[in-house]
Amino acid sequence: MIVSSIKTPSFHLAFYLCGSKVVIFEGMKYIFLCVGVFFAFAKAYSQEISPQTAIVDVQKINAHLQLDFEDQVITGKVSVDFIMKEAAKEVFLDAHSVALSSISDEGGIAITATEDKVIFTGNFKKDKEYQASFTYKVHPKQTAYFVNNQDKHQFWTQGQGKYTSHWLPSLDDMNDKIEFDISVDHSSEMTAISNGLIETVEKDNGITTSTFDMQHPISSYLVALVVGDYEVNEEVATSGVPLSYYYYPEDADKVASTYRYSKQIFDFLENKIGVPFPFKTYKQVPVKDFLYAGMENAGCTIFSDRFMIDEIGFTDQNYVNVNAHELAHQWFGDLITETKSDHHWLHEGFATYYALLAEREIFGNDYFYFKLFETAEQLRELSDQGKGQRLVAAGGSSLTYYQKGAWALHILRETVGEETFDKAVRSYLMKYAYKNVTTDHFMDEVASFTSVDLTEFSKNWLYQGAFQAEDAVNSLKKNEFMQNYFQIQSGRSVTLSAKFTQLMKAIETENDYLGQEAVYQLSEESISGVLPAYKKAMATKNLYTRQAIATSLETIPKELELDFYDLLNDDSYITQEQALIKLWVYHQQRNDVKSQRNLLDLKENAFGFADGNIKTLWLTLSLATPDYKPEASLKRYKGLIEYTAPKYPYQLRQNAFRYLEQLQSFEKESLKNLVEASVHHVWRFRESARKQLDRQLKNTEYVSTIRGMKNIFSEKEMAYLKRIEVF
Ligand SMILES: [Zn+2]
Incomplete structure (x- = not known):
């Protein structure tokens, strides 16, 4: 699994006055949070060897599944093969809250279910092989997620830290490696993706059955299943392993930038590690509102669709690190x-x-x-x-x-x-x-x-x-580069005059890290003494040096106004966002509404990352700028509200909620969506929504609005609203 790794220069909070309201723009701070650590894995994932592994060796679990997207229920027919290491009367699979039906009792095996297990009872003899099968139904509380993606259904699983036994009866103990063969019925308009080679696809009445053959034993936390609207690009590694890059049809133009270097990474790792890739095929699949950045399911990595980036997004939020990390796990974690x-x-x-x-x-x-x-x-x-x-x-x-x-x-x-x-x-x-x-x-x-x-x-x-x-x-x-870096870094404690030449040289190198470090040191000095250095830094072509200026300078000096307009067009959505907000504030401080309006015109069609960092900022600024295209202001306000809806990625929703709060402009729809966010499956998002809901509930008008919508809340939402005493 992985957290994330994205180049992140530092930035300080800035407070700006906007009309009579105080608007807090957090700029880079937000980017940090957005790509930062978002998983609590170690705590949820400590497990000991269960004594059962000494008694039985489960060989194979074969499951044929149906997904009910409406009720979020999985029905499955499971057959399990196991060999007894010792004689015993009872063998179990972990299985949470499953209801059993149509049990075959071949071989005198009785099958029952408890709250967290499916139990096989019989007269099991040492060294003998058994098979048992049953049909089950489960409404998974975790591990398997039904999400909607722009009003289309999507289903995905996350085993590690969550336990596969919540959707598929299996063994949570990592020490019994099992060959899992999954098959699933789904609408022929959708695509199913799981571990292993896809064997057959039969079409009948708009229903397709996708069957996967795994061939190798794995720990249950590495089983994956995704069903959704996908297309795929195929490539073959130098060793002959088929590589599949999945994507949403609407993201076709992002495939090249997202999956850049995939084959190079694969070839490099296979060669460097010196052991052939452990599985027959390697797939990578983006999913919506994923719990983490990526997960190394055996031969089938799932990753967050926020990594589906365009050419500009590549600069700051590319998938390369997650790509390489999850691939390396295929040996380190999956094979052993x-x-x-x-x-x-x-x-x-x-x-x-x-x-x-x-x-x-x-x-x-x-x-x-x-x-x-x-x-x-x-x-x-x-x-x-x-x-x-x-x-x-x-x-x-x-x-x-x-x-x-x-x-x-x-x-x-x-x-x-x-x-x-x-x-x-x-x-x-x-x-x-x-x-x-x-x-x-x-x-x-x-x-x-x-x-x-x-x-x-x-x-x-x-x-x-x-x-x-x-x-x-x-x-x-x-390392020579690090020697240079330490040399420049040591300038942090030195007067400007003593280090000025060195900083100028560092900027001239056009090196990502040396240039950035020099610019950060400039931001600690009074502007008059360092203007020539800023001018030099602005004149470089280095995106990260220029980004360091955009993020570290809190107010724009008059002499750099035009340079900041240049930054609006840099190939970095972080730089663009910073330049936009800082130029807007620059004009605000001069009461120059005309320039604010002209500035907004320049970025009218920009969206930014998948979280809409530029679009949501732009909508907010446009609403805070007096008389900016007033005929369309209601449409822009509704546009911002629209982004709070569940069909959008949670990172985009989070931005929209944050800006609506700064505008102090929640209404019915956004409040309803905020309540939905408060019971969302992604912990980080849910927590931030809950805190925000708490703040909004101080407004009695909002409390009445929510109470007035009583009948439209789901059971889960209602339970939460009762818990916080709205009802
Ligand atoms: Zn990892």
């Missing part, structure tokens, strides 16, 4: 799987590090070292506060499993040498293929390939809470 969450870094540390190696192929060494540097800074900060965590332990944070894990591998690779490291990793993967592993399995494998004593490494990097910042800095200092 931790025995329990204490060893979770064997998944996330490896996926993070190998993604970084793949990105180095694409974005170069500076990118690679700068990313390592950034994470070292975060780890050091936490460690300095006494909050450093051991890598090998349950319940770690994502920073520990992902970033500290990646750092441990980087240091280990430098300690034993790249060639030895690669050999050991390959041998470890082959030895434990389709099995479960611990940290010792990996370290023993490395030890068998080297004469270097790894005791110190293990102690410092695997079993110690404190982050080894000195080791990390010494490692980074070996």
Whole structure:
């Protein structure tokens, strides 16, 4: 699974007066939140080996499913094959709140369901193979999600941290790897995507049955099913593995920019890891309102559709890192799987590090070292506060499993040498293929390939809470680019006159990171002394240097007004958004309404990222600008309200809600949508909607509006409104 990684310069909150109302524009702050950490995985995902794995080995689960989009119910016919390791009277599958029907009792097996299990009772003998089948119905409370996408249905699953047994009877224990073969009936207008090769598609009365053949055993959290409106582009990896890139028909023009470098990443990882891709086929599927950035289901990665980006979106929110991370997991996590969450870094540390190696192929060494540097800074900060965590332990944070894990591998690779490291990793993967592993399995494998004593490494990097910042800095200092960077960074504590020449040189390099750092230092100085440096930075072609100006300068100096108009057309939606808002405020402070109107005209048709960062800002500014095309102002207001509807991605809705709050202009429709958002399946969105609803309910008029809509709320919405005492 992955959080995210997007270039994010810093920005300070700015408060601006807008007419008589105070409007708070958070600019970059929002971008941070929008792409930041949004999962609470480690907590929800600690599990121990169930004693049942000592008694039975489940071989195969075959499920034929029907989805009822209206009632959000799944009906399935399941057959399960298992071999007894010991004689027993009872064997179970995990299954939450399922209702059973049409049970076959062949072989004298009785089948019953409890709140969280399906139980097979019989006289099971050691070493004997059994098969049982049953039909079930479930209305999943989690793990399987029915969402609407622009009024079209979509269904997707997320097993890790949520447990597949909420929609498909299976075993939550990662230690029993099972061959899952899924088939599903669906409308022929829709596409079904699951793990494995698609075997047959039969058409009958507008219904298609898609059958998938997995061929390899996997832990149940890696089972995936998506049904929706999709098209697909196919490519073949150099090794012959078919690669499928799914997309919504309306996103056809975003496919090239979204999936850029996919084959290069695949070829690189397969080659670098030295073990063939573990499954027959590799699919990538965007879904709406996904819980995380991406999830490495076996041979079938699901990712958030906010990564479906156009050419400009690529600059700040591309899919490359998530793409490489989930692919790396196909070996580290899917082929070999931790025995329990204490060893979770064997998944996330490896996926993070190998993604970084793949990105180095694409974005170069500076990118690679700068990313390592950034994470070292975060780890050091936490460690300095006494909050450093051991890598090998349950319940770690994502920073520990992902970033500290990646750092441990980087240091280990430098300690034993790249060639030895690669050999050991390959041998470890082959030895434990389709099995479960611990940290010792990996370290023993490395030890068998080297004469270097790894005791110190293990102690410092695997079993110690404190982050080894000195080791990390010494490692980074070996790189020439990092030496330059540290040199410029050390200027932060120096007077302007002492560093001015150095900053000018840094800007001239046109290097993403050196230029940015120089610009951030300029923003700490009084403008008169640094204007020539800003002019130089504006004259560069470097998008990130220019973006650093747009985000770090809180007010535009007169001398840079025209340059900011140039920034409106940079190939970065972050830069464009920042330039738009800051120019609007610039004119506001001069009571120059005419220039505000002209400015708005320039961005009338811009939308921005999938979250509509520019469109929602533009609508808001247009409503706050006196007499801006008054004949269309109602339409623009309705447009903003429209974006709060459930059919839009939650990130876009969140923007629309935020701006409506600043305009203090909620009404019936947006309040109804805000209530819906308060029970949304994405935790982050739900929490922010709940807080906002609380604030709006201080307005008695809004309370009456909501009470007046009593009959249109769903059961879930009503339950929440009762809980917060609206009813
Ligand atoms: Zn991951």
